[in-house]
Amino acid sequence: MHRIYYFSGTGNSLWVADKIRENLPDAEFIPITKDLQIELPESETLQNIESVGLVFPVYMSKPPRLVLDFIRKMPKAKYIYAVATCGMMPGKVLKTVNNQLRKTENELSAGYIIPLVTNFIFLPKTKSDKAIEKAFQKAELKTQSIAENVKNHFSIRQRNAESLFRSGFFDLQSDLPQNSGS
Numbered sequence: 594m595h596r597i598y599y600f601s602g603t604g605n606s607l608w609v610a611d612k613i614r615e616n617l618p619d620a621e622f623i624p625i626t627k628d629l630q631i632e633l634p635e636s637e638t639l640q641n642i643e644s645v646g647l648v649f650p651v652y653m654s655k656p657p658r659l660v661l662d663f664i665r666k667m668p669k670a671k672y673i674y675a676v677a678t679c680g681m682m683p684g685k686v687l688k689t690v691n692n693q694l695r696k697t698e699n700e701l702s703a704g705y706i707i708p709l710v711t712n713f714i715f716l717p718k719t720k721s722d723k724a725i726e727k728a729f730q731k732a733e734l735k736t737q738s739i740a741e742n743v744k745n746h747f748s749i750r751q752r753n754a755e756s757l758f759r760s761g762f763f764d765l766q767s768d769l770p771q772n773s774g775s
């Protein structure tokens with residue numbers, strides 16, 4: 594069984610998480626809420642879950658606080674991937690997630706950035722309606738690639754790219770299309 598944890602302020606990340614779920618039919622779909630942190634006992638094991646997805650927006654080049662608090666308590670899991678939606682400046686959000694996961698004996702196997710529509714008033718207003726439509730079309734294709742990668746347990750580490758991973762190129766490297774990990 595797959596599991597997708599998501600947090601979404603205005604719906605972009607929920608849309609992305611739902612598209613990934615469409616391609617992972619048996620996936621459990623769980624919103625990250627404040628209560629969830631309390632309900633997830635430290636002893637709960639995620640080892641019998643085939644994949645754990647984390648889908649969330651970028652806030653000031655970082656994951657939202659709620660998401661960071663959640664992943665800091667993540668029990669050991671077999672395969673974890675992250676998908677961050679953003680306007681146009683993701684920063685090193687995936688690196689931040691990975692650094693936090695490492696504190697819990699976990700590690701990202703893959704991470705993806707999906708630029709969509711910005712809901713942040715301090716960023717320039719996003720795009721025309723046509724450009725927005727295009728961004729969502731592109732994003733939908735990407736969610737299909739992500740789901741395929743998840744099914745194949747694609748891992749960036751299989752690419753001997755550990756040094757790139759550590760130095761912050763992780764965002765680029767993990768943003769590879771389907772089947773590029775073999």
Ligand SMILES: Cc1cc2nc3c(=O)[nH]c(=O)nc-3n(C[C@H](O)[C@H](O)[C@H](O)COP(=O)(O)O)c2cc1C
Nearest residue numbers: 602603604605606650653654680681682711712713
């Ligand atoms: C407080 C706040 C900070 C944000 N910071 C960034 C940022 O640093 N870089 C970026 O590209 N987008 C940023 N955004 C835009 C969101 O990441 C983007 O719109 C995202 O897709 C929203 O997802 P959601 O609808 O699931 O909440 C920010 C949005 C908010 C509300």
